[in-house]
Amino acid sequence: MNIVKWARLKSPWLLHFNTGACNACDIEVLAALTPRYDLERFGALLKASPRHADVLVVTGPVTRQVKDRLLRVYNQMPDPKFVVAVGTCCISGGVFNGCYNVYPGLDSVIPVDAYIFGCPPKPEAIINGVVALLKKLEGS
Amino acid sequence: MNENEISEALKSKFGNNILETKTSKRRVFINISTKVYKDVIRYLVEELGFNHVQTITGVDVGNFIEIMPHLGRGVTVTVKTRIEKNRPALSTITDIVPGASVHEREIHDILGVVFEGHPNLTRIILPENWPEGVYPLRKDYTPEQPVPMKEVS
Amino acid sequence: MYPLLELLQILIFPGILFAIFLAFIYEWLDRKIYAKFQNRVGPLYTGPMGILQPFADFVKLLAKEDIVPNDVDKPLFNILPIFALTLSLTGFLALPIISLKGIISFNGDLIFLIVLMTLICIVVIYAGVSSSNRFSTVGAERAALQLLGYEIPMMLSVVSVGIMANSMWIYEIVSIQSNTFWFLIGPGILGFAIFIICGQAELERIPFDIPEAETEIVAGWLTEFSGRKFALFRLTRNVELLYLSGLAVTLFLGGPSGPIILGLEPILYPIYFLIKTLFVLFLLTTLRALFARLRIDQMVNFSWKYLIPIAILHILFVRVIF
Amino acid sequence: MQKEELRSEDKKSSYELFFDIPVGPQHPALKEPAFFKFKVEGERVIGVDADVSYNHRGIEKALEQRNYIQNIYLIERICGICNVAHTLCYAQAVEQIHGKEIPPRANYIRLMIEELARIHSHTLWLGVAAHEIGFDTLFMYVWRDREVVMDLIEMLTGNRVTTAINTIGGVRRDVSDEAKYKVKKGMDILEERLKYYKKVAINDPTINARCSGVGILKPRDAIKLCAVGPTLRASGIKNDVRADDPYALHDEVPFNVITYDTMDVLARVLVRVDETLESVNMVRYCVDHMPSGEVKIKLPLSPPIGESVSRVEAPRGELIHYARSNGTNKPERYKVRTPTFENIPSVCEMLTSKNGYEVNIADIPITLASIDPCFSCTARMEFRDVSKGKTWIWSLEELKAHCKKKGI
Amino acid sequence: MSMLKEIQKSLFKKKATVLYPFKEREKVHIPEGLRGKIVFDREKCTGCLLCSRFCPSGACEIVVDEKGKRPIFHLELCLFCAQCQEVCPKGAIKLTEEFELAAFDKKAFTIR
Numbered sequence A: 001m002n003i004v005k006w007a008r009l010k011s012p013w014l015l016h017f018n019t020g021a022c023n024a025c026d027i028e029v030l031a032a033l034t035p036r037y038d039l040e041r042f043g044a045l046l047k048a049s050p051r052h053a054d055v056l057v058v059t060g061p062v063t064r065q066v067k068d069r070l071l072r073v074y075n076q077m078p079d080p081k082f083v084v085a086v087g088t089c090c091i092s093g094g095v096f097n098g099c100y101n102v103y104p105g106l107d108s109v110i111p112v113d114a115y116i117f118g119c120p121p122k123p124e125a126i127i128n129g130v131v132a133l134l135k136k137l138e139g140s
Numbered sequence B: 001m002n003e004n005e006i007s008e009a010l011k012s013k014f015g016n017n018i019l020e021t022k023t024s025k026r027r028v029f030i031n032i033s034t035k036v037y038k039d040v041i042r043y044l045v046e047e048l049g050f051n052h053v054q055t056i057t058g059v060d061v062g063n064f065i066e067i068m069p070h071l072g073r074g075v076t077v078t079v080k081t082r083i084e085k086n087r088p089a090l091s092t093i094t095d096i097v098p099g100a101s102v103h104e105r106e107i108h109d110i111l112g113v114v115f116e117g118h119p120n121l122t123r124i125i126l127p128e129n130w131p132e133g134v135y136p137l138r139k140d141y142t143p144e145q146p147v148p149m150k151e152v153s
Numbered sequence C: 001m002y003p004l005l006e007l008l009q010i011l012i013f014p015g016i017l018f019a020i021f022l023a024f025i026y027e028w029l030d031r032k033i034y035a036k037f038q039n040r041v042g043p044l045y046t047g048p049m050g051i052l053q054p055f056a057d058f059v060k061l062l063a064k065e066d067i068v069p070n071d072v073d074k075p076l077f078n079i080l081p082i083f084a085l086t087l088s089l090t091g092f093l094a095l096p097i098i099s100l101k102g103i104i105s106f107n108g109d110l111i112f113l114i115v116l117m118t119l120i121c122i123v124v125i126y127a128g129v130s131s132s133n134r135f136s137t138v139g140a141e142r143a144a145l146q147l148l149g150y151e152i153p154m155m156l157s158v159v160s161v162g163i164m165a166n167s168m169w170i171y172e173i174v175s176i177q178s179n180t181f182w183f184l185i186g187p188g189i190l191g192f193a194i195f196i197i198c199g200q201a202e203l204e205r206i207p208f209d210i211p212e213a214e215t216e217i218v219a220g221w222l223t224e225f226s227g228r229k230f231a232l233f234r235l236t237r238n239v240e241l242l243y244l245s246g247l248a249v250t251l252f253l254g255g256p257s258g259p260i261i262l263g264l265e266p267i268l269y270p271i272y273f274l275i276k277t278l279f280v281l282f283l284l285t286t287l288r289a290l291f292a293r294l295r296i297d298q299m300v301n302f303s304w305k306y307l308i309p310i311a312i313l314h315i316l317f318v319r320v321i322f
Numbered sequence D: 001m002q003k004e005e006l007r008s009e010d011k012k013s014s015y016e017l018f019f020d021i022p023v024g025p026q027h028p029a030l031k032e033p034a035f036f037k038f039k040v041e042g043e044r045v046i047g048v049d050a051d052v053s054y055n056h057r058g059i060e061k062a063l064e065q066r067n068y069i070q071n072i073y074l075i076e077r078i079c080g081i082c083n084v085a086h087t088l089c090y091a092q093a094v095e096q097i098h099g100k101e102i103p104p105r106a107n108y109i110r111l112m113i114e115e116l117a118r119i120h121s122h123t124l125w126l127g128v129a130a131h132e133i134g135f136d137t138l139f140m141y142v143w144r145d146r147e148v149v150m151d152l153i154e155m156l157t158g159n160r161v162t163t164a165i166n167t168i169g170g171v172r173r174d175v176s177d178e179a180k181y182k183v184k185k186g187m188d189i190l191e192e193r194l195k196y197y198k199k200v201a202i203n204d205p206t207i208n209a210r211c212s213g214v215g216i217l218k219p220r221d222a223i224k225l226c227a228v229g230p231t232l233r234a235s236g237i238k239n240d241v242r243a244d245d246p247y248a249l250h251d252e253v254p255f256n257v258i259t260y261d262t263m264d265v266l267a268r269v270l271v272r273v274d275e276t277l278e279s280v281n282m283v284r285y286c287v288d289h290m291p292s293g294e295v296k297i298k299l300p301l302s303p304p305i306g307e308s309v310s311r312v313e314a315p316r317g318e319l320i321h322y323a324r325s326n327g328t329n330k331p332e333r334y335k336v337r338t339p340t341f342e343n344i345p346s347v348c349e350m351l352t353s354k355n356g357y358e359v360n361i362a363d364i365p366i367t368l369a370s371i372d373p374c375f376s377c378t379a380r381m382e383f384r385d386v387s388k389g390k391t392w393i394w395s396l397e398e399l400k401a402h403c404k405k406k407g408i
Numbered sequence E: 001m002s003m004l005k006e007i008q009k010s011l012f013k014k015k016a017t018v019l020y021p022f023k024e025r026e027k028v029h030i031p032e033g034l035r036g037k038i039v040f041d042r043e044k045c046t047g048c049l050l051c052s053r054f055c056p057s058g059a060c061e062i063v064v065d066e067k068g069k070r071p072i073f074h075l076e077l078c079l080f081c082a083q084c085q086e087v088c089p090k091g092a093i094k095l096t097e098e099f100e101l102a103a104f105d106k107k108a109f110t111i112r
């Protein structure tokens, strides 16, 4: 495995973006950083600036108003970048499915690399999702 | 002051202008005629001490719009008044309780009720580019083409 | 022969390569200790115990796309990261590690080092301004204000050492310490404390991470830097961390000196140096874990109300004794 | 959409001479999108403008389109953090229209879960507030200890956050004796830790520097601007829906209403910490005094014609639901007013410098956070669908048709 | 300085981290009755459609196959609320304790 790829796998920095979630998913993403779960084990850090991040973690249904901002943040991230959709309503709209102000899933707005199901998913499930994404990248 | 005392006090003060009262445990619903709306609110806030506006609900009921401020911290007094939909105007209560401001702006946004005397009746809920004169919560809100979400992006 | 050896010293040991290597190790240690304080494990799966984590971060950032936003000041924006790294590495070269003399050493080099540190901070300000981003600009503004706050007490504490040693030459300072006693055990302790606090501010770490306060202004002056440039800035920070702990050791803890078996100095000196810097690093990390971030005006206030008067008193005190 | 396509657009960063610092959508201080526009002079804040509509999802309208059972889960997702308060308020509103009382055991379970959720919410907030002022170590500690209550909620309800426990006519799960034992043990751990955090909040110099004297809300303004919850109580006003308008057995379970009168962020921290301690005791009381019996009564799907107002003290303050039914299995009008919306005028007041009261940029996050905002619920306004200059509108009929197509 | 004592203590305390997913997997807190992935027993179902009628998000779609009307569950829409389990008269639906639901395909979890 070449060293650049290795480095990428070992250092996934996250940017968390809430597109209109009910907060439950957000607090679970945040919880994944805290002592019991400690995502930093995998080298993951939560970054505030999109310019520094590798993985965009999106929670919540994509509302019309937030779409432009989401695109802007996505574009501000340097390549290579990955997108993880956390929670049912980010994946497909979930309980807000079909509502007039909500897009039917994140993948209709930006390309998505991994989905984590749950409403909200346990922090372990989020970790599992991140690890699965890294494993997939390792293979590719 | 219990529920019945409140409605009695109001009845004795405003007489026929109190159209209907309904009470249940710590809830008072009073129907009043529009012309005493502000006086009733002022009386409730200043004399009876219901100085907290919980919220103001607006409902479209056919030809009328029902405006319902909910007042109080212990017992909730819901004052109901009907205004005509063609001329939806009501005097503001922000001069009595400044905290009612956001609720009146919200109702102005979604039902088009003009609160006369409100210092800053601007958009709070609807986006900046929402067309004037379109009020989403009215029942006669006529639709244009519904656009399925998928084609929008 | 001699020039070659010198070149090797500059480039490899104890020069640039060694500094970078050590900087990575220090960041790892810093993160691990910080995590330990917070009752979690920190980096774990990158190399044994996660020791390669900073290296992986660095390589990843190097390989990432480097976005130059349209309305930045391009020449400045491009050159500043390299400039910053050069400055911090130069500083490191002046520290005595394998002998009582740094690789760069001349009479008055202490002043040169102080200027270097200020320069780094000025680079930071320029970096913020050149990004033309609102957060960056506020970050730069805060960095400038903060500079006003910590620079003076820091200089005063350094000068107090100069007074004690009656010299502004690091070589002499270190040799006096190794001959007599370390300044820490005695009149230097107050100066050491001031230096550590100001060092924390220079490094922009909690409670003084005001210019890059994450919850207030995204990433402050760093907001717009990505890829390589961000990598270089991060490396600069790490080298600076190393350099500042090294400087604290040099000035207050006797530099690389310690009980010596004759003939083994080149081996023992670096070891002593490392042990002492690790101690300083531990102190710095503890401070980071212990506090909340101050507000910029509180920081400046704190500095002018307490740090500077204390530093001045300290100087007077030292002047009277020596 | 493809990555390449998106790439080309944005390489700009904006620069304005007058600094408007946008806090929000995607700003680390707010974990959810809301938009505050601050006017600043140097580091001093001179004006605030709030736009709370970034989270608009269509909930109030959707509520009218679904039946009462489906609405439980939709109401729950107005906010993930105080979902218990929302479902409780909703269930009470509907039960009021039915005119039925639920069994006492169900009430005890409701109250217990409600207070557990309050503990979860307040500790979460304490952690976030610590993070806001850059105190990451405290954040990590608080969230580590919060896992205790998360585990309990998970054990009792089946999910860590969205509990889905309240339903119309009672609760959906019973509490076993083993679970009771575990709850009591958890409460002991929490009590000790909370007392320690209180000590930290009072003693730590940097916390004091950042929190005391910041975000002042005078009692008179608090009443005028209709502040609610801990925000109000930290201004020294004794007011709590649980005490003033007791629901779900709050008149049986003893507790104290906590007030502090320093009116600043520190007071809000202390109010919340003390309230959490009260909640710990209430949970204990519930576990000890829980009667046996049914946990649910069956109610018809469609309530009779009527209306009701239901109030609950959510972790962030008074939550009020207004329901009107027309005799069908779907509500005629359902209105939700959440605590954060009510607190917005107050927070704008706190954030404006005037008359010698100075607000600093660095105070924004902690002041905003001090009302514990939760804009998921704030931006829950009714009917709106504008995107970039294009407007299209649906009638009720079309909405219904659309819903049918979706199988809802 | 109560914080100082605490962080000193934590230097010698056992870490709170559970090394999921690599080690100590068994320490993950999975209580009984966790609402996770749905399993559906097609044999028990009689096609009464109650599950779909009460599903709040439309995750439970009704299709017609050789046995008549039967639900299929789209987990990408599911809220894991267990309303369908509660309402099903035949006990054909159960939410299991399986929570590791990550996929690279949105449609990865469709339960038939």
Ligand code: SF4
Binding pocket: A096, A097, A098, A099, A100, D058, D061, D062, D063, D065, D399, D400, D402, D403, D406, D408
């Ligand atoms: S599909 Fe339409 S009517 Fe149904 S809930 Fe969504 S927005 Fe409301």
Ligand code: SF4
Binding pocket: A021, A022, A023, A024, A025, A026, A059, A060, A061, A086, A087, A088, A089, A090, A094, A095, A118, A119, A120, A121, D077, D080, D162
């Ligand atoms: S997936 Fe569920 S829990 Fe997560 S944000 Fe959406 S509604 Fe909330």
Ligand code: SF4
Binding pocket: D078, D079, D080, D081, D082, D083, D085, D086, D314, D315, D316, D319, D338, D339, D340, D373, D374, D375, D376, D377, D378
């Ligand atoms: S304020 Fe609203 S959104 Fe926030 S927690 Fe409470 S109910 Fe939920």
Ligand code: SF4
Binding pocket: A023, A026, D030, D031, D032, D081, D125, D128, D369, D372, D373, D374, D375
């Ligand atoms: S509830 Fe608090 S922590 Fe959660 S999103 Fe809202 S403000 Fe942030």
Ligand code: SF4
Binding pocket: A101, D053, D055, D056, D057, D058, D059, D060, D061, D378, D379, D380, D381, D382, D383, D384
């Ligand atoms: S603004 Fe109203 S319609 Fe939109 S999501 Fe919020 S509550 Fe629903």
Ligand code: SF4
Binding pocket: D301, E050, E053
């Ligand atoms: S009788 Fe009506 S309400 Fe009851 S299950 Fe059948 S369709 Fe639903």
Ligand code: SF4
Binding pocket: E051, E054, E055, E056, E057, E058, E059, E060, E073, E077, E078, E079, E080, E081, E082, E083, E084, E085
């Ligand atoms: S668990 Fe809830 S959302 Fe999922 S299929 Fe069943 S009823 Fe629908």
Ligand code: SF4
Binding pocket: E044, E045, E046, E047, E048, E049, E050, E051, E052, E070, E071, E087, E088, E089, E090, E091, E092, E093
């Ligand atoms: S409720 Fe049960 S029996 Fe009825 S259709 Fe659904 S799975 Fe089949």
